[in-house]
Amino acid sequence: DAGVTQSPTHLIKTRGQQVTLRCSPKSGHDTVSWYQQALGQGPQFIFQYYEEEERQRGNFPDRFSGHQFPNYSSELNVNALLLGDSALYLCASSLMGGSGQETQYFGPGTRLLVL
Amino acid sequence: GENVEQHPSTLSVQEGDSAVIKCTYSDSASNYFPWYKQELGKRPQLIIDIRSNVGEKKDQRIAVTLNKTAKHFSLHITETQPEDSAVYFCAASKGGTYKYIFGTGTRLKVLA
Numbered sequence: 001d002a003g004v005t006q007s008p009t010h011l012i013k014t015r016g017q018q019v020t021l022r023c024s025p026k027s028g029h030d031t032v033s034w035y036q037q038a039l040g041q042g043p044q045f046i047f048q049y050y051e052e053e054e055r056q057r058g059n060f061p062d063r064f065s066g067h068q069f070p071n072y073s074s075e076l077n078v079n080a081l082l083l084g085d086s087a088l089y090l091c092a093s094s095l096m097g098g099s100g101q102e103t104q105y106f107g108p109g110t111r112l113l114v115l
Numbered sequence: 116g117e118n119v120e121q122h123p124s125t126l127s128v129q130e131g132d133s134a135v136i137k138c139t140y141s142d143s144a145s146n147y148f149p150w151y152k153q154e155l156g157k158r159p160q161l162i163i164d165i166r167s168n169v170g171e172k173k174d175q176r177i178a179v180t181l182n183k184t185a186k187h188f189s190l191h192i193t194e195t196q197p198e199d200s201a202v203y204f205c206a207a208s209k210g211g212t213y214k215y216i217f218g219t220g221t222r223l224k225v226l227a
Contacts, residue, residue, distance in 0.1 A: 004158075033213065042121075042204050042217030043159070056213045090158070092215075101147035101166055101208070104215060106158045 002027050004093050004107035012113045013081050021076040021110045025093030031055075032074040033104060034066060037088040049074050050096050078112075086114045117142050119207050121218025128195050129226050136190045136221045138205035145207040148188045149215070150179060154201045162203075163190070195225045 005024045013019050025032050031050045035043035045058035049068035068074045072093075078085055088111050092104035118141040128134050140148075146167035151159035165172045165179045165188065172179050178191040188207075192199055202222050206215040 031213070033215075035215075040220075042206075042219050043215070045214035045216070048213040050213075058214060101210070102213075103149060103161060103164060105161065106151070108158045 004091060004105055006089075006091050006107040006110050008110060009108065010111045010113075012115065014115050015081055015083060017081050017114075018077065018079045019081060019112060021078075021089050021091075021112075022073065023076070023091030023093075023107055024073045025091075026105050029093040029095050029105075030072050031094045031096045031102070032068060032072065033092045033094070034074070034076045035090040035092065036060070037090055037109070039087070043090055046076070081114045083114050086112060088112075117207075117216045119205060119216045119218045121205050121221055123221060124219065125222045125224070127224045127226060130195060130197060132195055134190075134192045134195055134199070134223055134225075136203055136205070136223070138188050138190075138207075138218050140186050140188070140207040140216070142207070142209060142216075143183075143186060144209045145186075145216075146210055147208045148179070148181060149206050149208075150190050151204045151206065152201045153204065153220075159204060192223075195223075197225050197227050199223060200225045 033048040034046040037043045047057040052068045063079045088109045090109045091107040094102040094104045120139045149164040153159045181188045202220045205218040
């Protein structure tokens, strides 16, 4: 039973560039959430995708966008990168139930460094 | 707005002692409270969770308690071992939303 996978593991970009991060959910899961974890901080919710639509969004600018594919995998895109976007980007998958009590399982993350 | 406060930020205990980490949430509608352990450079791993209809849950050396009236929940680790050393995060979520609100983390060091 495959867990949550993410690619790439590490990425170095320069300011102003664009980046795409990828996530494959745990087998049997249909929902993908993205979080940003700055060094020494807890994960911050970016957005969640279910049925190929963005269900909810955190306090992140429109430079952050995403997509979910029919196979439930997902991408996170960040445009016009800023130095402050440097962080660990975590993908979490779950099975949509609607109660708010669904357990989310995290991938290993993509560490993004913006120079 | 929604907020989860977590204390302490760092905690050092001797091997074999107990460790307690406390979290307070602001949204009374929160109904699910997971705890994650994150070792350096690794993904957050779920270690235990509790739902709002339960006051306490235990899994071997780990237990979580929930006080809905006070909006507090706590993680208890007994007989700590060096491999328990990590950063622990609490989180809260509620029905109708899909996001976890995380605490700021507690760095636990178990001294051999």
